[in-house]
Amino acid sequence: MDIQIRGVQKHYGSFHALRGIDLDIASGELLALLGPSGSGKTTLLRAIAGLEPLDGGLVKFGDVDATALSVQERKVGFVFQQYALFKHMTVLDNIAFGLSVRPKRERPDAATINKRVRELLELVQLGGLEKRYPAQLSGGQKQRVALARALAIEPRVLLLDEPFGALDAKVRKDLRRWLRQLHRETGYTTIFVTHDQEEALELADRVVVMNRGVIEQVGTTDEVWDAPLTPFVYDFLGTPNVLPGQVAGGVLRLSGASGALDAAPAAAEGTVDVYTRPNELRVAAADDPAALAGKVVETQRTGLLLRLGVQLLGSGAVIEVELPHPDPAVQRWQTGDTIRLRPARYRLFPRSGLAADAATGFDPTLTVTEHRSRSRS
Amino acid sequence: MSLDTAPDSPVRLPFEPLQKTNSVINEPPLVRGLLIGAALAFLSLFLLLPLLSVFVEALRKGLGAYFAAFGDPETLEAIKLTVIAALIAVPLNLVFGLSAAWAITKFEFRGKQFLITLIDLPFSVSPVVAGLVFVLIFGAQGWAQPWFGENVGRVLFSTPGIVLATVFVTFPFIARELIPLMQEQGTEDEQAALSLGATGWQTFTRVTLPNIKWALLYGVLLCNARAMGEFGAVSVVSGHIRGLTNTLPLHIEILYNEYQFVSAFAVASLLALLAMVTLALKSFLEWRYADQLAATRRH
Amino acid sequence: MTAVDRPGRRRSRRTLPGFTPTLGFTLFYLGLIVLIPLAGVFFKASGLGFAGIGQVIGSERVLAALRLSFGAAAIAALLNAVFGSIVAWVFVRYEFPGKRLFDAFIDLPFALPTAVAGIALTALYSENGWIGSVLAHAGLKVAYTPLGIVVAMTFIGLPFVVRTVEPVLREVERDLEEAAATLGARRWQTVLRVIAPAVFPALVTGFALAFARAVGEYGSVIFIAGNFPLVSEIAPLLIIIKLEEFDYPGATAVAATMLVLSFLLLLTINLLQAWTRKK
Numbered sequence: 001m002d003i004q005i006r007g008v009q010k011h012y013g014s015f016h017a018l019r020g021i022d023l024d025i026a027s028g029e030l031l032a033l034l035g036p037s038g039s040g041k042t043t044l045l046r047a048i049a050g051l052e053p054l055d056g057g058l059v060k061f062g063d064v065d066a067t068a069l070s071v072q073e074r075k076v077g078f079v080f081q082q083y084a085l086f087k088h089m090t091v092l093d094n095i096a097f098g099l100s101v102r103p104k105r106e107r108p109d110a111a112t113i114n115k116r117v118r119e120l121l122e123l124v125q126l127g128g129l130e131k132r133y134p135a136q137l138s139g140g141q142k143q144r145v146a147l148a149r150a151l152a153i154e155p156r157v158l159l160l161d162e163p164f165g166a167l168d169a170k171v172r173k174d175l176r177r178w179l180r181q182l183h184r185e186t187g188y189t190t191i192f193v194t195h196d197q198e199e200a201l202e203l204a205d206r207v208v209v210m211n212r213g214v215i216e217q218v219g220t221t222d223e224v225w226d227a228p229l230t231p232f233v234y235d236f237l238g239t240p241n242v243l244p245g246q247v248a249g250g251v252l253r254l255s256g257a258s259g260a261l262d263a264a265p266a267a268a269e270g271t272v273d274v275y276t277r278p279n280e281l282r283v284a285a286a287d288d289p290a291a292l293a294g295k296v297v298e299t300q301r302t303g304l305l306l307r308l309g310v311q312l313l314g315s316g317a318v319i320e321v322e323l324p325h326p327d328p329a330v331q332r333w334q335t336g337d338t339i340r341l342r343p344a345r346y347r348l349f350p351r352s353g354l355a356a357d358a359a360t361g362f363d364p365t366l367t368v369t370e371h372r373s374r375s376r377s
Numbered sequence: 378m379s380l381d382t383a384p385d386s387p388v389r390l391p392f393e394p395l396q397k398t399n400s401v402i403n404e405p406p407l408v409r410g411l412l413i414g415a416a417l418a419f420l421s422l423f424l425l426l427p428l429l430s431v432f433v434e435a436l437r438k439g440l441g442a443y444f445a446a447f448g449d450p451e452t453l454e455a456i457k458l459t460v461i462a463a464l465i466a467v468p469l470n471l472v473f474g475l476s477a478a479w480a481i482t483k484f485e486f487r488g489k490q491f492l493i494t495l496i497d498l499p500f501s502v503s504p505v506v507a508g509l510v511f512v513l514i515f516g517a518q519g520w521a522q523p524w525f526g527e528n529v530g531r532v533l534f535s536t537p538g539i540v541l542a543t544v545f546v547t548f549p550f551i552a553r554e555l556i557p558l559m560q561e562q563g564t565e566d567e568q569a570a571l572s573l574g575a576t577g578w579q580t581f582t583r584v585t586l587p588n589i590k591w592a593l594l595y596g597v598l599l600c601n602a603r604a605m606g607e608f609g610a611v612s613v614v615s616g617h618i619r620g621l622t623n624t625l626p627l628h629i630e631i632l633y634n635e636y637q638f639v640s641a642f643a644v645a646s647l648l649a650l651l652a653m654v655t656l657a658l659k660s661f662l663e664w665r666y667a668d669q670l671a672a673t674r675r676h
Numbered sequence: 677m678t679a680v681d682r683p684g685r686r687r688s689r690r691t692l693p694g695f696t697p698t699l700g701f702t703l704f705y706l707g708l709i710v711l712i713p714l715a716g717v718f719f720k721a722s723g724l725g726f727a728g729i730g731q732v733i734g735s736e737r738v739l740a741a742l743r744l745s746f747g748a749a750a751i752a753a754l755l756n757a758v759f760g761s762i763v764a765w766v767f768v769r770y771e772f773p774g775k776r777l778f779d780a781f782i783d784l785p786f787a788l789p790t791a792v793a794g795i796a797l798t799a800l801y802s803e804n805g806w807i808g809s810v811l812a813h814a815g816l817k818v819a820y821t822p823l824g825i826v827v828a829m830t831f832i833g834l835p836f837v838v839r840t841v842e843p844v845l846r847e848v849e850r851d852l853e854e855a856a857a858t859l860g861a862r863r864w865q866t867v868l869r870v871i872a873p874a875v876f877p878a879l880v881t882g883f884a885l886a887f888a889r890a891v892g893e894y895g896s897v898i899f900i901a902g903n904f905p906l907v908s909e910i911a912p913l914l915i916i917i918k919l920e921e922f923d924y925p926g927a928t929a930v931a932a933t934m935l936v937l938s939f940l941l942l943l944t945i946n947l948l949q950a951w952t953r954k955k
Contacts, residue, residue: 049858084854602786606791609790613919
């Protein structure tokens with residue numbers, strides 16, 4: 001089932017959680033909603049499920065306007081972060097719940113329900129555990145029961161809220177691989193929420209990076225990694241160095257360097273921020289006019305990389321550099337050495353983007369959950 | 378919130394009207410209204426109206442008649458005895474509560490759960506049976522009476538009997554309040570204090586006591602309310618000697634049975650006021666120090 | 677065991693001081709105030725023998741009193757279970773004006789002396805009282821009838837169900853209800869199949885506590901009961917009447933029977949609860 005989201009708006013009191021979200025999700029796609037807490041990713045997921053009434057906009061499942069449907073009618077398989085298993089029911093009753101609450105004429109008979117539940121248990125590799133209670137299961141097993149319960153209603157779409165958030169690292173890795181495989185086998189359109197970029201990039205066909213109630217970028221792993229559209233995406237996926245620079249007369253010059261680095265589009269004229277990742281910086285020749293000079297203040301060898309902290313001579317700012325190691329072409333860097341660097345890859349952003357955010361009244365000390373509970377009481 | 382007086386202001390208002398209620402986890406307004414109505418009707422019928430009627434009945438013949446009830450020397454005697462009984466019972470049970478809670482929560486030993494059950498026992502014993510217990514011991518044919526009668530004096534139908542019955546019925550209150558809280562708090566603070574060189578007594582007064590003070594006050598409040606209001610047990614052991622072994626609740630009964638309704642309700646209003654003060658303090662403690670009172674509370 | 681390793685063992689087991697004196701005092705005081713006196717009842721009762729007890733209990737008046745005490749207590753506890761659940765639900769889930777005030781008043785029956793409650797309820801529900809006069813028009817007489825006993829017992833048992841159900845209801849996660857909704861359950865199905873089973877054990881506990889309290893209640897009941905033998909005379913009152921007649925064996929027999937019956941009932945309910953919890 002494909003999903004169209006158009007202009008979706010949501011407020012919690014004065015907090016603008018979703019500011020006009022547009023998104024198309026293809027049938028059978030595995031999509032990740034990625035962002036920090038407060039970015040609106042969980043709110044968007046809950047909006048798709050119908051758990052949050054919208055203030056505006058449209059959600060369509062195929063040709064059906066889902067906003068006109070109640071949660072019960074939407075038939076979404078929702079897996080909650082803490083699983084929300086019914087503690088007083090066995091695994092079997094938990095999975096059968098969705099079928100057994102159907103109106104009498106739509107409800108399958110007991111034998112059919114039983115058969116379906118057992119198939120699902122096999123699918124999630126929990127055969128033989130149907131008589132257990134949730135308290136008797138491990139975290140990973142609970143996760144699978146929650147998934148089986150969501151699949152039992154043959155949902156239009158599968159929604160997972162931080163599916164691996166409550167698990168330890170080892171189980172998390174196993175389940176990730178398994179979920180990928182399950183998705184291939186079942187083919188459900190699947191959307192999951194995560195704040196873990198590695199998880200999103202590894203698992204999803206496409207990643208939606210969200211921040212402060214808007215979508216910053218939608219793309220494949222390669223797209224969001226190689227071509228971040230906004231400073232936020234750059235920041236969120238890794239720890240870039242931000243170097244101040246000037247664009248004048250179609251030429252970019254880094255502040256503190258004597259010569260021009262590169263040609264620049266005329267649209268970027270003015271003060272700019274140059275985003276470059278630690279591994280995109282290269283050691284420059286001594287006579288390179290575009291390079292920045294600095295002093296090595298920290299060296300750290302990690303595996304095949306040499307990580308340097310370099311204090312720039314001009315501004316005094318410390319930037320991070322990752323060099324391959326051992327690198328036959330270069331000397332072994334020591335603290336106190338003078339080094340000249342130039343970015344081999346970078347991206348320009350005008351120095352104005354931040355001012356807009358300050359006026360919206362967003363309070364970064366509150367998480368979405370707090371806003372949600374505030375607006376309830 | 379009507380803050381929308383500046384329509385052209387671009388700044389978002391701090392409060393917006395609440396969104397339409399979320400039907401997923403809420404009931405329709407009609408159902409809500411019916412449930413709230415049923416709950417409040419029940420509470421009004423069984424709690425508020427009785428309390429209100431105490432004061433209305435007490436003031437039925439005006440303020441003069443109301444205050445005249447307290448001029449009666451027998452009423453004053455009853456107040457005195459009630460205060461004495463509470464002044465003895467509450468400290469005794471306070472010491473017991475602290476000591477039982479310390480032993481139960483700071484150490485592991487066999488039969489602990491059973492001990493807790495035994496401490497709760499007086500809760501589930503009818504007050505009349507509690508009184509009977511002491512009649513069987515100290516009554517005319519009681520097994521302790523021959524010795525007590527010669528060496529100590531009268532127990533039944535006098536102050537000691539009333540105090541004993543009061544101690545019995547208020548026995549678990551303070552321990553019950555402290556045990557769950559101190560169980561939750563564990564022993565780390567005390568161990569830290571000891572490792573820093575504090576003596577056992579210093580550890581108790583400077584570490585443990587500050588940690589439990591609000592729960593302790595809470596327990597004392599409830600214990601005191603029950604001590605001053607106990608009726609059944611005290612009624613059995615008192616022998617109803619006017620001006621000698623009458624507590625306030627017993628005095629109310631006598632006045633009521635003599636059809637002195639205004640006086641009966643006037644005295645009752647005194648105890649009702651005490652109950653309201655207790656409830657107010659209790660609510661205040663719960664509101665202000667919720668984290669320092671035990672989460673799991675049973676009465 | 678040698679003298680050398682003894683203090684070492686003690687230190688490893690009990691790091692805090694004061695175990696022996698506090699436990700010692702606790703047991704001494706518990707024994708002196710509660711256990712020995714209570715044991716006295718059973719000692720005295722055992723002196724009567726089963727035949728003796730049977731003779732006392734078998735009398736029509738005692739049987740009627742026991743039936744009334746336990747029956748009225750059961751009805752009152754049931755009333756409290758129903759309305760107490762509603763009150764707990766309303767307090768946990770809804771906001772309305774005066775909520776804090778009502779919440780504080782829930783505990784009134786714990787704080788208000790029973791004699792005060794007794795005369796207040798009598799004034800209220802007698803034929804010229806505020807409520808009694810309204811009910812009298814409907815032909816319903818409350819004060820001085822078994823119905824009055826139920827009213828008084830409902831009053832004193834009211835906080836138990838509310839206060840045991842409330843915290844459990846508060847802990848029922850919203851997630852569970854949302855999960856049920858996404859799986860297609862209607863609101864009533866969620867309430868019945870998801871919330872009710874989670875709250876049920878607490879409800880049973882509250883019921884049991886309210887019941888136990890009501891069975892033994894004396895102060896608030898005797899004013900409103902009318903106390904007519906065979907009709908509205910509760911068991912605790914019968915104990916007092918027997919004591920006033922210096923019929924100590926009779927009083928003891930009734931008391932012991934009440935203790936045993938209450939104990940058996942609470943035990944049954946505890947077992948039932950353990951069973952539902954395991955399930």
